[in-house]
Each structure stands twice: as C-alpha cells, then as structure tokens.
Amino acid sequence: MFGYTFFWSLVWDKLPELLEGAKLTLEITILSMIVGTTIALPLALMRRQATGPGYRFATAWVELARNTPALFQIYMGYFGLGAFGLQLSSFLATFIALSFNNAGYLAETFRGGLNAVPPQQFSAARSLGMSSLRAYMHVVFPQVFRIVFFPYVNQLNWALLNSSLGSIVGLRELTGATQAAQSESFRTFEFFIVTAAIYYLMAKVVEISARLTFWRLFRS
C-alpha cells in the first residue's frame, strides 16, 4: 500500500530472538503472579481487619498499587532505588513492580471474594461439626475460589501485557526483543504486527485454558 513493500522475511529471520523474548515474558508474568498471589492472601486478610497497623499497611500497599502507573513503579525500582545504592537490573525492577501491582490488586480481589461468601456458610459448616480449618477448606474457600477465578485470570492477563513495560528500561522480553530486532532494518510495522500477534496468541491461550479449567473444575 502506498507503494511500500513489506519485508516479512526480515521478521522471519529474527523470529528466534522474538520467541526468546516471549519466553522471558512468560517467565516474568508467571513469577510475578506467584509472588503477587502469595503476598495478596495475607494482605487481603489484613484488609479485612478494618483497623490496626496491619490494616493500615495493607491499605497503603493497595492504594499505592492502584493509584500509580505500573511504569512509574518500574522507574521507582530501576532509578529510584539508586539513591539507596541499590542498582536493580531491568528484570528485577520490572519483576518487583509487577509483583507489587499484582499483590495490591489481587488483595482486593481476594477480599471481595471472601466478603461475597455469606458468613452463614461458615456457621452452618461449624454447626455440622467441622473444625474452623475444615470449614474454611471445604466450604468457604471453594466458593471464594469460584468467585475470584475470572478476576484472577484478568490480573494474569494484565501482567502478561504489562510485562511489555520492561522494554522501556531495557528488558529483552518480547517487546524489548522486538525493539532490538527491528533496530537494524527499521521495519517497525512488520516486526510489531508480528509481535502483536504473538501477544494475542499468548493472551488467547491463557483465556481459553482458563475457561476450560473453570468448566472442568466447576461443572454444574
């Protein structure tokens, strides 16, 4: 179009590098989700307290995560900690920022899920003779799990897409790898269309696996 010829073969040559980048994208996404989830659970419980130092700490975390851009958080890790003598790599800065964000948003998701299960469920379980632990494990958490499943997958999708921010501080995940790969030939459009397709594929795989998993777990 417009007398422009597309050079797809250039992209094809660089495909291995792009896929390496995609691999890093997946790694950083999964790791940040694991860390984020682990921190989110205690944060959610602290938020349910409604008062006390735990509540204040958790609230500060959540509000900072929700009211500042992810890129800002990456800059904080990459540039900001330099003042304290800490020189974080682009990977660490991105990973920590993503985990921080995941933890904040997931804490709210989990809190919402816990609130959505009526307390009568717990009382009913106890009245049937279950211990607190059993009541939580067999009655409350399965319901919470079902409620938070898709919001959780949404967060996973967010982490996957926003890992691309790492490229701005030099990380060679998929976007960063693409930036580097196209810097020789400047075929920006061809390269990034392919990258967009790769992201789309990854996001779709996540979404379809999630739906299948939900269907298999919660068949009714």
Add this chain to the structure above:
Amino acid sequence: MIEIKNVRKSFGPIEVIKGVDLTIEKGEVLCLIGASGSGKSTLLQCINGLEPINGGQIVVDGVDVHGRKTDLNKLRQKLGIVFQQYNAFPHLTALENVALAPRIVKKASKADAMKLATEHLEYVGLSSRANMRPASLSGGQQQRLAIARALAMKPTYMLFDEVTSALDPELVGEVLDTMRKLKSAGMTMVVVTHDIAFARETGDRVAFFDRGTICEVGQSRQVINEPREERTRQFLQRVLN
C-alpha cells in the same frame, strides 16, 4: 371493544396459549384468574403488542394489534398497562414520571404536562409525594404512581398484570381502592389477578385460564360461587383454602 380471536402463542417449542377466544366490551371489568404459568399474563402482553402471537388475531377498536401496518405506538396510547413490579421510572420524581409520556409522546407543553400530572397524582392520592423519587415510595404507592402514569395518557382500556401480587398485604388495599374508583368512573379494565375476592366483588366477568385455554368464562359471581367446570372448582378449592 377488544376482540381476541383464536389466539395462539408459543415461546420456542412450548405453546402457552392454545387457541383463546375472548371479547371485552366497553365499560366492563374482566378478571383473568388461573394458576401461575397458565398464560394469563402473556395474553395481557399480547393485547398491547408487547408480545407477538403465533396465530389468530387481536383487534382493538377495529385495529389489528399485530398487523404489519399498524402504528403500535399510537395504538398503545389507548391501552394503559400496569405490571407487577418495577413500574416506576427510578430516576424521575413521581410528578416527572407521570408527565413524561404526555410531554414526549403527545407533545404537550411542559406546563400542560405538569398540570395533567398533578391532577392524576391527586386522583390516585399521591399529591403529597409529587416530588419524591419512587425509591422513597412504598410498593403500594409505586403501583398507584404507575396507574396515574398510565391514566395520564387518557387510555380507553386499562390492563392490570397481577399488580398486587408483589405487595405486602397491608399495601394491597390502597391499590385495589384505586382500581375500584376507576371502575366507578366507567373504565374498561382487564385484570389478571390472584385475588379471587376482588374478582368476585369488582369484576363484572371472570375468565378462568387453565393450561393455555379458557376453561370457563361468565358472570363473576357465577363462575366463582357456582363454577360449571370441574377444573374451575378444583382450582378455586385450592386457592380459597
């Protein structure tokens, strides 16, 4: 006059109205009774074209409701309808609720619409609530508001779809009083109801709906006190006990 001629209606594979014939004369109050799911509410919504029909014809004052060339919006101005719940527009005050349709459908001026609305709110006894939103009104008041709103369009016929079924018992009376007042004023009414006492006292005729057809129809006192059909008798026995 409303003429319902051999009307059939299906929802997908399920036929809910299986050939119904009914005529409603000007000035009469016809009550439709019957078990839930027997097709009464659906028939009501077919009369003003909210629901399409699969067979037969409904003619209101000579106009085929489901005719291809029928101006349904115009026809509906003759047919007021009140539903079981969620009638009132929640984002408007009572006065605005009643004034809305006259203003935008009949192109009345704002002043005329407001005057009309005030009169009708007074008719149903809601003058003191004119500037309140439906959320601040009781269920009975909301239903009376819905009646006022329908009346403001000066309909020839009023259709009532189980308007007291969702109300707390103590609020039912005020709505029924309003309906009796309407009857005294000579309004033609088709009332789907579970309230057998109302059907007997206020209805002129009663039609008993059973599984998609009219099992029995006649003068209200006769159908309810001395039903001719066995199924009518069984239904009334279940309901009145």
Add this chain to the structure above:
Amino acid sequence: MKFQLPYSGLQWSDLPFLLTGIFHTILLTVVAAAIGTVIGIILGWLRESSVVARYILAIYVDMTRSVPLIIQFILVNSVFSLAGLALDPFVVGVIVLSLYMGVLTSELVRSGLQSVRPELKKASRSLGMNYWQELFHVSGPLALRTSFPSWVGTVIALAKDTSLVGVVGYVDILRATQILINRTNEALLMLGVTGLFYFLICYPISLYSRRLERTLQ
C-alpha cells in the same frame, strides 16, 4: 529548553518543563476520555442492540484487550509514518487512548443497558414511546447512572495509561521525569514528585467513585 550541561543538577528552569509534562498528561487524559466516552456510548449501544455489530466489534474489542498498549502506540505511529503522514505524538496518543477508552466504555454502556429492568422498557413502550424516546428518556439515563462509578474508574486507569505515550515521543509527566533523571540523577526527588502527582489525582477521585457506588446500592 535552554542548553544544559549533561548531568547538571536540577534548576528552576526545569520547572516549566515539568509543568508542561503535567499539563500534557492532563490534556491527553481529558481529550482521550472525552472522545473515548462518546465512541464508547455509540459502540456500547451498537453492541447491545445489534447482533451483527456485536460480533464484528467483539473481534476488535478482543484485539485491543490482548495487545499491550505500548505495542498499539508503536503500531499506530508506524502505520501513519508508512503512509507518509508524520503525526504529532499527541495525535497518536489521542487516537490509541480514545479507541482504548471507547472499548472499555462500550463494555460499561452495554452492561448498563442490560441492567435496565425489562419492565421499565415495557412500561415506556406501553405508554406509546417509540424506541428512541425510550432509549433517550429511560434506558439511557438509567444505564449511564449505573455505569458512572465504573466509568470514573476507567478514566483514572486512562490517566495512568497516559504514562506510556513517552514511547512515541509525547512528553507527559513521566517522560519529563525520566528525561530530567537522565540529566540530573535526582531520581528519588523527581519520582517522588511524579508519584505524588499521580496519587493526588487518582486517589481522591477513586474514593469519590467508591462512595458513589455504595450510595447506588
């Protein structure tokens, strides 16, 4: 910006630069939110009322939500330069963010319209209102009321997403900060100011919208 030595400290003359960054962030947010909302209302109505539109738009919505915003910025930029039109970075930002906002808003409008109780629509049509009168006077206002708190949340998210326009050369506050950090090494101070800026804009608004949501229940 007047000539500065590399790695010179922070000067007062940097203040206008920073303020311009702030202005750009706010400008981009407001313009993209406004255009995006209009697009979103139209798209949302289309998706709700027409099955054909729903399927066609579903593909577009799907793509917008599965491709990182950065990539969208870069792609739009490169498409226009391929066509020989060198677009102002602001315009690229507006295009991408408006479309993004449009997609998100259409989601809200669609579910807002669906949440209007069918009896209200039936009552309106029974009073003789036609389709457009009902939409304009009953369903529309109700749908907008229901979706307002979420819309506010979306605008806040948009404000944060403007931080990505730096990749196409538009100098918003975060990009301005990055430039100043590279020159002055005053990372903590600059980031502190920027973080405070974002927080002061987003936090009060999100508190307000949460309070709104609670009163709507």
